[in-house]
Amino acid sequence: MKRIICDVLIVGGGGAALRAAIAAKEYDNKCKVTLAVKGKLGTTGTTANSCSDRMAFHSTLPFTEPKTDNNWKYHASDIYEVGGRVSDYDLAEILAKKSGEAFQYLDSIGVPFVYKAGRPEQFVTDGSVYPRACYTGPNTAIDIEKALVRKVKELEIELVQNTMITNLKVSNGIIRGAFGVNENNEAIYFSTSAILLCTGGAGEIFKYNVYPKGAYGDGYALALNAGAELVNMEFIQFGLSSLKTKLACSGSLFRSIPRIINDKHEEFLGTVHNFSSIYNIVFEKGASWPVSAEHVSSMIDTAVFNEMAKGNHVYLDFAKNPVDFNFSLLDEKNRKRFEDELQVEVTEEILQTSPIERLKVINPKVINWLKDRGIDLVKGDKIEIAPAAQHFQGGIKIRKQGETNIKGLFAAGECAGGQHGANRPGGNALMDCQVFGKISGTSAAQYSLNSKNSAITDASISDGSISDGSISDGSMDDLDRKEQIKVGKDNSITIEELKKQLNLIMSRYASVVRTRDGLILLYAKIATLKSKEIEKDEENLINYYETLDMLLTAETIAIACIQRVESRGPHLYFEEEGKDHHMNKSKEYEKYFVIRKENGELKVSPQETVKNNKYVNGVELHEE
Numbered sequence: 198m199k200r201i202i203c204d205v206l207i208v209g210g211g212g213a214a215l216r217a218a219i220a221a222k223e224y225d226n227k228c229k230v231t232l233a234v235k236g237k238l239g240t241t242g243t244t245a246n247s248c249s250d251r252m253a254f255h256s257t258l259p260f261t262e263p264k265t266d267n268n269w270k271y272h273a274s275d276i277y278e279v280g281g282r283v284s285d286y287d288l289a290e291i292l293a294k295k296s297g298e299a300f301q302y303l304d305s306i307g308v309p310f311v312y313k314a315g316r317p318e319q320f321v322t323d324g325s326v327y328p329r330a331c332y333t334g335p336n337t338a339i340d341i342e343k344a345l346v347r348k349v350k351e352l353e354i355e356l357v358q359n360t361m362i363t364n365l366k367v368s369n370g371i372i373r374g375a376f377g378v379n380e381n382n383e384a385i386y387f388s389t390s391a392i393l394l395c396t397g398g399a400g401e402i403f404k405y406n407v408y409p410k411g412a413y414g415d416g417y418a419l420a421l422n423a424g425a426e427l428v429n430m431e432f433i434q435f436g437l438s439s440l441k442t443k444l445a446c447s448g449s450l451f452r453s454i455p456r457i458i459n460d461k462h463e464e465f466l467g468t469v470h471n472f473s474s475i476y477n478i479v480f481e482k483g484a485s486w487p488v489s490a491e492h493v494s495s496m497i498d499t500a501v502f503n504e505m506a507k508g509n510h511v512y513l514d515f516a517k518n519p520v521d522f523n524f525s526l527l528d529e530k531n532r533k534r535f536e537d538e539l540q541v542e543v544t545e546e547i548l549q550t551s552p553i554e555r556l557k558v559i560n561p562k563v564i565n566w567l568k569d570r571g572i573d574l575v576k577g578d579k580i581e582i583a584p585a586a587q588h589f590q591g592g593i594k595i596r597k598q599g600e601t602n603i604k605g606l607f608a609a610g611e612c613a614g615g616q617h618g619a620n621r622p623g624g625n626a627l628m629d630c631q632v633f634g635k636i637s638g639t640s641a642a643q644y645s646l647n648s649k650n651s652a653i654t655d656a657s658i659s660d661g662s663i664s665d666g667s668i669s670d671g672s673m674d675d676l677d678r679k680e681q682i683k684v685g686k687d688n689s690i691t692i693e694e695l696k697k698q699l700n701l702i703m704s705r706y707a708s709v710v711r712t713r714d715g716l717i718l719l720y721a722k723i724a725t726l727k728s729k730e731i732e733k734d735e736e737n738l739i740n741y742y743e744t745l746d747m748l749l750t751a752e753t754i755a756i757a758c759i760q761r762v763e764s765r766g767p768h769l770y771f772e773e774e775g776k777d778h779h780m781n782k783s784k785e786y787e788k789y790f791v792i793r794k795e796n797g798e799l800k801v802s803p804q805e806t807v808k809n810n811k812y813v814n815g816v817e818l819h820e821e
Contacts, residue, residue, distance in 0.1 A: 202388045203231035203355065204645040206375055207638070208362045208416065209395030210234035211242030212338070212627060213610025215345035216634030217393050221642035222352045228642045231355040231387065233362055233377060235411050235739070238346060243397050243611065244630065245342040246409040250448040250563045252337035253322050253330035253624030256300035257293055260316060262327040269293040270811075271327060276625065277809050279324040280590075280618020281491075281765045282787045283429065285807035287597060288616040292625065292632050299631035300331060308344045309333050322623030323485045330624040335566055338627055360385060361415065361739045365392060365423040365606070372423075372605030382738045391645035393599070393607040393637055394419060395630075398433075398589035399750045403708060404700035406586040407436075407443040413743040414750030416612035420593040421749060421794045425601045428614040428789050428804075429591025431757035434487035434621065434767050435709050437501060438585035442570045446513060446582055447486030449560035452535060454479055454522060455552040456514040457497070458579075459504055464520055466500055476522055480531045487587060488709055489620050490764035490779060498584050499769065499779075502709040505583060506774070512579035515552040524548045535559065584709045588626055590617045590766070591757075594791060599637025605644060609637040615789075619766025690729040692744050699726060699751055707751075711758055712771050720755045723748065753792055756801055760790045 205221045205228060207214050214232060221230045232238075239245055257272040272293035277286045300317070304310055310331050311318045319328040333340045349356075359380040366374040372392050377385040396416030400408030417427060437446050454476055458464055466475050478494050488498040501511050524545070527535070535548075538559040547554050553574050556564060564574055572578045592614035599607045610630040617625070706712075706719035727748055734740045763786045764770045764779040771779050792801045 198384045198386055200386045200388060201231060201355075201357065203229045204389065205230045205391045205393060205638075205641045206362075206387045206389045207232050207393045207395060207641075208375075208419075209242065209397060209610070209612075210236065210238050210245070211395060211397055211610060212244035212341055212345060212630035213634040213637075214242075214393075214395035215342070215349055216631050217395055217609055217638030217641070218354050219345065219348050219352060220635040220638030221393075222354055224639045224642040225646060228646060229355065230642070231357060231389075232349070233357045233360050233387070235359070235361050235415070237358055238349075238356060239342060241409065241411060242342075243408060243412065244338045244627070247338040247407070248335045248566070249445040250335060250450060250560055251320070251332050252335060253320075253332055253627070254300065254303070254310075254337055254341070255322070255325075255329045255622060255624030255628045256296040256317075256319075256331050257329055258297050258300065258317065258319075261319060261329055269296070272296065272329060274809070275325050275622050277618065279620045279622055281620060281782070282618065282809070283432075283765065283789050283806060284618035285596075285615045286809035286811075287807045288595075289809075291597060291636070292616060292629060295632040295636075296329075296628050299628055299635070302635075303341060303344060303631065306344045306348050308340050321484070323487065323489075324620055324622035325624075329622075335562065341627060341631075357385070361742055362387075362419060363742045365419055367423045367603060367606075370424065370602075370604060372603060378738045378742065380739065382736075389645070390648050391605050391607070391641040393609065393641045394593060394612055395608070395610045395634065396612045398586075398592075398611045399747065400586040400589075402699060402703050402747045402751050402754075403586040404704040405438070405440070405583040405708070407438050407445060408586065411743070413747040415743070415746045416593060416608065417753060418746035418749045420601065420603075420606070420608070420612075421753070421792075421799075423603055423606065424794070425603050425606060426594040427592060427753060427792045428594040429618070429757075430589075430614070430753050430792060431761050431768050431790070432590035432617075432619045432766050433586055433707075433754070434588040434590060435498065435584045436486045436488065436587045437482075437498060437582045438587070439567075439572070440581045440583055441572060442567065443585070444567070445486060445587065446580060448483045449538065449556060449563060450513065450580075451483035451486075452480050452538070452559065453515065453552045453556040454519060456517065456519045457501070458512050458514050459509040461509075462514075465504055466497065467520070476519065476526050477528050477531055479519075480527060480535075486623070487620070488584065488767050488769065490766060490769050490782065491620065495769060495779075496777075498709050501582065502584055503775070506705075506710075510581055511583065512581050514579045515556060515574045516577045516579075517551050518549075586708070588621065590614075590619065590621055591789075595633070595637075597636075598640040599633050600640060600644075605648070607637040607641045607644075609633040613637075619768060688729050689732050690726070691732050692734055692740055695726055695729070695731060695744060696747070699723070699747060703751055703754075707754055707758055709767075709769060710771055710774060711769060712773055713759070713762070715774065716755060716759045720752070720759065723752050723755055727752070753799060756792060756799055757790055760801060760803070761786055
């Protein structure tokens with residue numbers, strides 16, 4: 198078995214992992230930082246592959262509205278309040294306070310943010326009162342990834358590519374190392390006292406998702422199996438997205454008011470709401486793209502889900518106006534917002550013509566972007582859409598330094614939890630990766646270099662001195678996990694078939710429409726899949742371990758969803774399928790559910806969050 202010794206092992210290759218690696222190395226140049234990436238650096242992970250019509254990086258800068266001293270208070274309040282008060286407020290404060298510093302760092306290393314009149318241009322996104330969203334264009338995330346990759350290479354950080362970390366070695370609640378396997382099925386042991394998980398979300402457990410390949414929930418499974426806690430796993434953002442390109446169909450794509458139709462070219466939204474009132478909701482969907490129980494536009498997501506549940510496909514059609522549409526039907530505020538986005542002067546006649554003509558004058562770039570990927574809206578092509586998994590709001594429970602309840606284990610980015618609530622202001626995900634990427638990277642380096650629990654040496658491995666002897670013989674069996682499913686061969690299932698079945702049931706019962714009966718059925722179906730023996734892919738062990746991870750992550754999500762008998766954020770809970778209205782939010786559920794693994798079983802407990810006792814909407818609270 199190959200052995201690698203390092204001070205800090207960072208798992209992942211996206212924005213959080215890269216920023217953490219840079220921070221750890223900048224904390225102390227003598228710190229040996231190793232970056233383990235499941236694919237090839239710069240091409241794998243969400244940051245390297247995400248696009249939207251205008252992707253946002255949220256930042257409170259000195260001149261950001263409302264242009265007051267300590268204007269971060271308004272940002273922190275948005276994060277906590279919009280999040281539904283089910284996150285830790287002190288983490289929201291950290292995000293808001295450090296967002297400006299995070300922007301300045303990216304700006305300094307060459308991320309080409311758009312400037313206007315000498316300042317970064319900022320716009321309003323969903324979940325925000327004030328404009329804080331900086332951007333480079335549709336490729337903001339990709340531009341950030343490229344700049345960070347350049348910096349990592351400059352610092353000569355050790356890189357181990359095409360390698361999956363399969364399990365962590367923990368002794369007495371302290372990190373001792375990690376096991377991995379590479380693309381050649383070679384086992385690797387990482388000897389380290391500090392591990393930072395930056396593995397992203399688990400979108401690929403859903404049939405419909407906008408994630409890149411490899412997002413199976415590795416970090417969640419690693420953390421659970423090591424004894425760490427997960428939180429808020431029921432809060433997964435879903436948004437209407439292009440099936441062909443995985444483009445988030447937000448912003449201008451809805452503000453141009455396309456027809457939303459099924460295979461029969463029927464505009465089915467009228468069966469849910471009167472057409473005369475629906476078009477303002479469609480317009481506002483552009484700024485409330487992830488489904489949210491708190492916004493009326495969630496009815497569009499549920500209508501699309503229900504239409505697909507009937508076996509129909511759903512499309513955005515830009516060729517002609519929706520039935521009875523007239524631009525004058527838009528509210529004054531929505532008309533003004535449209536006019537503020539105009540790229541050229543237009544006549545009222547053009548605005549009345551068709552959705553494609555309206556899209557041309559507010560966002561011609563997205564038309565070209567789609568054409569380059571095989572969807573020509575000008576020629577009448579339609580965008581097939583579905584509610585797709587887009588972001589995990591919860592994850593590995595962290596505190597202010599990115600630390601977990603396991604000594605030496607840290608987490609950052611999308612795989613971390615507690616900093617976001619049910620909803621998340623648009624643009625805060627990219628920012629979170631940079632803020633807590635830096636914090637956790639620095640913390641991991643400090644812990645490793647100062648810890649009395651030094652890393653296991655090669656000598657201790659080779660002489661078999663590790664107490665449980667788990668790697669004394671250096672065989673591939675060391676990678677195997679205790680929870681591996683082993684039943685009779687007549688009950689076996691292939692990896693491909695298991696993934697297919699899990700994808701279908703997760704998108705069917707744990708996406709936009711959730712019911713008690715559906716979630717209980719989902720849990721039972723996951724248990725059935727877990728009872729089968731997975732036919733190990735001897736030619737691709739990474740594929741096998743990913744399958745174990747996605748099963749455990751799916752089970753965690755199902756358990757979390759069952760706990761929350763209310764609607765909050767993307768968790769839309771219905772008394773039964775087919776109902777027009779989801780259940781209301783309940784103050785009883787202003788808490789989060791913490792999940793841990795005990796004796797091989799998942800256990801859940803409700804816990805109080807760190808409350809906001811300081812500010813409401815930026816206004817300081819005073820004790821009576």
